[in-house]
Amino acid sequence: MTMSSRKTLKTRHRSRLVPPVWKNIAFAGSVFAGLLLSFCAAMLFLWKPNSQATSRQQLANTAILAPAQVKTDHVTEPDRGTTFYKLGQGQHLASFLQTHGWSKEEINSSLAVASTQVNLKKLRTGMSIGLSPSETNPRQVTLQLSHTKDLKLRTDKTTLETTAKTVEYPVTKKKLHYRGLVQLSLWESAKRAGMPPALIDQLTDVFAWQIDFAKQVRSGDRWKISVERKYVRGKPVGHGPILAAQFESDHKKLTAIRFPQSGDNARYYFPDGRSLEGLFLKSPVRYNRISSRFQRNRYHPVLKRRRPHLGVDYAAAPGTPVKSVGDGRVVYAKWSGGGGRVVKIKHNSTYSTAYMHLSKYAKDIKAGSRVRQGQVIGYVGSSGLASGPHLHFSFYEHGKYINPLGKKFPSANPIVKNKMKSFQQTKIAAMSHLSVNTF
Ligand SMILES: [Zn+2]
Structure with missing residues (x-):
């Protein structure tokens, strides 16, 4: 509307330079333009309140209706x-x-x-x-x-x-692999390989039941993973889950293959179909060192007398997340004397675990809450009787303290017979991409 009026204004301007006979035409033109302008203004006035409603309607169709x-x-x-x-x-x-x-x-x-x-x-x-x-x-x-x-x-x-x-924009995926040689630590080797932190965490999670990454990894260990990288508009936007992983340490090689045995719930299996997952994680926290082991007779540094130490102390930075070593239900999350803030979890009729000296509890962790294996339940602290920030971790079998470091626990279910063929196909594809024999 305004555009047509702009054009007519230009015409009027030009009309001063043209012969009189054209002036009349131009005059008629400008009268017409004036009428048109008023008509447009009127229409604009009339239509204004409706324009937003129209826009919303257009919006519902998510299409651009170009004016x-x-x-x-x-x-x-x-x-x-x-x-x-x-x-x-x-x-x-x-x-x-x-x-x-x-x-x-x-x-x-x-x-x-x-x-x-x-x-x-x-x-x-x-x-x-x-x-x-x-x-x-x-x-x-x-x-x-x-x-x-x-x-x-x-x-x-x-x-x-x-x-x-x-x-x-569609997400496209491309398979790629990362490999690394440990010189100082796994994290350092993964960083050098250009792996983002989330993927390093995934790698440690895959082998969490076999390898205690804080204790067992040493210089010369090698690893590689096969993973999908996601791209949108040609730019990388993150990774999918690790599809296959391999860890070689001391001439021992561990291979993990991701496979969805039931529905979407994919887990990791050894090439022979056994599950990598144990009933319990190797450790409940990413720690710096074990500061005190399970001992029936031990000199207590704070109490300054002999007293049994019925758990494992993991020295870790305050605030480090503490994970439940297995699925279960919270028995309590409360202050408990020398233990400070304690979370106790019952895993089944045989096993329970307790996590002490926490700085705080994780969200929604209270008596009766269900927890999954690996779920964060609290954070490392030094509440109660503690000489410094650490996690005191206790393991109970039929209500009695046991030493978790020396115990072999059962594993999760292997690949069932009628899924074996499908698993073999996944395995062959994964192994060939990982090119297993060449580190
Ligand atoms: Zn302790």
Whole structure:
């Protein structure tokens, strides 16, 4: 509407330089233009209250219904020349757009539509926001809601009508492997291999039942993993679960293959089909050293007298997460004298475990809570009678203390017969990708 009026204004301007006969035509033209302008203004006035409702309707179809003006040649494509910025801490989208020269009206229209799609109060700090060049019409703001999803809002500068479109990007996967040679520690070797921390944790979780990574890993050990890397828009966005892993230490080689035996619940198995998972984890915490072992007769450093030490002390930094070594139910999570903050877990009718001197309990850990193996139940501290931050870990068999370090516990279920064929196929594919014999 405004565009046609702009054109007619230009015509009027030019008319001063042309012969009188044309002036009459031009005059008639300008009268017509004036009428058209008033008509447009009236239409704008009439249509204004409805435009937002129309936008919402368009939104529901998540399609861009381009206003007629968009088709004209001097309108630039808003996707072209988009510049991306990061949303600052505590910054609202409105103030962000304002600092980038958007008018109050443009912001209001854009945000009214955006709020029907996302919670504007919960936009992440650091979120990427793309803005079209200021001269484009419509103006576009692109909110990168996630790796795979964009919300594009286009606001027409003249009608102030906003349309929205969500764009989903597919995730593509590519298999790759990482390998490492331990010089100082597993973490150092994994870092050198370019592996992100989350994947290092996954590797230690895969072999958590076989290898005590804080104690048994030494210089010369070798490892490799096969994993899928995910890509969106050609950029890596993280890894999937480890598909196969191998750890070689002291000429002993352990191989783990991921396989979903029941539904989506994939676990790790040895090539012969035995489960890698034991009933209990090797240790409940990532520790620096064992500061005191299970002893029936031991000199207590704080009490300064002989007293049995019926558990294992793991020295670890305060705040280190403490994990339940097995599935079970919390018997109690409470202050218990010299033990300080203690969590006791019953795993089955035979075994229970207790975790002492915690600095705090994990969320939702209280009497009666169900816990899974490896679930964080609290954090290392020095509450109660403790000479420094450590975890005192006790193991009970039929209510009596046992030494967990010297005990062989049963394993989880192996691959069942009717799944063996499918497992073999997974194994062959995994092993060939891992190229098992060449470290
Ligand atoms: Zn102790």
